[in-house]
Amino acid sequence: MGLDRGDERKNSADAYMKTRRWARRAVNNSRTFFEDNDLIFQEIDLWNDIGKDAVLDLARSGDDAGLTVALQIKGGRKYKKKNGHSIPIDDRLRKVSRFSSLFLTRTIWSFIGGT
Secondary structure, three states: OOOOHHHHHHHHHHHHHHHHHHHHHHHHHHHHHHHHOOOEEEEOOOOOOOOOOEEEEOOOOOOOOOOEEEEEEEEOHHHEEOOEEOOOOOHHHHHHHHHOOOEEEEEEEOOOOOO
16 A cells, blocks of 8 residues: 555655755754844845855954855754765755855754754
8 A cells, every 4th residue: 555646745745844944943043143143144035045045244344344155054954964064065056156146155053952
């Protein structure tokens, strides 16, 4: 007795929602961290991002005012490796990084506990 199409769609929707929750949690925790450190965090809507999840201004004033980076933010257990964390970079993300008008850095928000 296999899965019928209804079960497949439900499992796919459940997996999508779980992934979306991890993504939202990672972005929200990143925003809190950066704003708590007086940096300017501008989220890019999840539906509009192409590998850039936020733009971060590194200073409000002084010599570093105007320094800006784009962030790709990841969260969830799938990025945890034996000796740290890793984000797989495919050809599309490599192209986004290469041609981005802003330096693109990647960050992984690691959660302790939870599922």
